[in-house]
Amino acid sequence: MDVMNFIQHARMHERHKTILDLYRYGGDRLYAGEPVTQLEHAWQCGRLAEKSGANTALQLASWLHDLGHLWVNSPGTPTLRGEDDRHEAVAADILAPLFGSAVAEPVRLHVQAKRYLVTTNRAYAAKLSQDSTRSLGLQGGVMSSQECASFEAQPYFKDALKLRVWDDLGKKKAWFEDSRDDALMHLEKLMQAAAS
Numbered sequence: 001m002d003v004m005n006f007i008q009h010a011r012m013h014e015r016h017k018t019i020l021d022l023y024r025y026g027g028d029r030l031y032a033g034e035p036v037t038q039l040e041h042a043w044q045c046g047r048l049a050e051k052s053g054a055n056t057a058l059q060l061a062s063w064l065h066d067l068g069h070l071w072v073n074s075p076g077t078p079t080l081r082g083e084d085d086r087h088e089a090v091a092a093d094i095l096a097p098l099f100g101s102a103v104a105e106p107v108r109l110h111v112q113a114k115r116y117l118v119t120t121n122r123a124y125a126a127k128l129s130q131d132s133t134r135s136l137g138l139q140g141g142v143m144s145s146q147e148c149a150s151f152e153a154q155p156y157f158k159d160a161l162k163l164r165v166w167d168d169l170g171k172k173k174a175w176f177e178d179s180r181d182d183a184l185m186h187l188e189k190l191m192q193a194a195a196s
């Protein structure tokens, strides 16, 4: 390995470690308003994506879609204070230079995907969790037909819709089949595969 390759490899390793550490040290934090921790939610979404046959990029996007919550680290339940932490944009901006659009864009769109599904699917709106319903208003609420059309024009909108369905399903109490170390090792492997 030449020097430039070594430096690039070391930088990539450092960035992956930063993401892993957010889950290692912040993953026990309760997902505000839901019966799961941040790590459990991330793991459940990643597992649902894997079970559905999603490719590596979409599995990783599912794992890391709420990375922005851990990065911003607002205390308590931000939606109860009327606060939108814009976690989808924060996470996408972190992920784009590391893994490219196939990971970053479904993450960036996962809040818009909720707004789209609430607008176009009445059954979806009825099943939305309490915290997701509360944050919906802060995130712009129901979409206009123009907003729906511009969402559908995004290259990764279909992946964002899939991710959103796993996001809503990935809030099950006491569903975590791996040890923390195994879960983080799996995440590390996904990041390595998506970066190469």
Ligand SMILES: [Fe+2]
Binding pocket: 065, 066, 087, 110
């Ligand atoms: Fe989210």
Ligand SMILES: [Fe+2]
Binding pocket: 041, 065, 066, 167
């Ligand atoms: Fe989520």
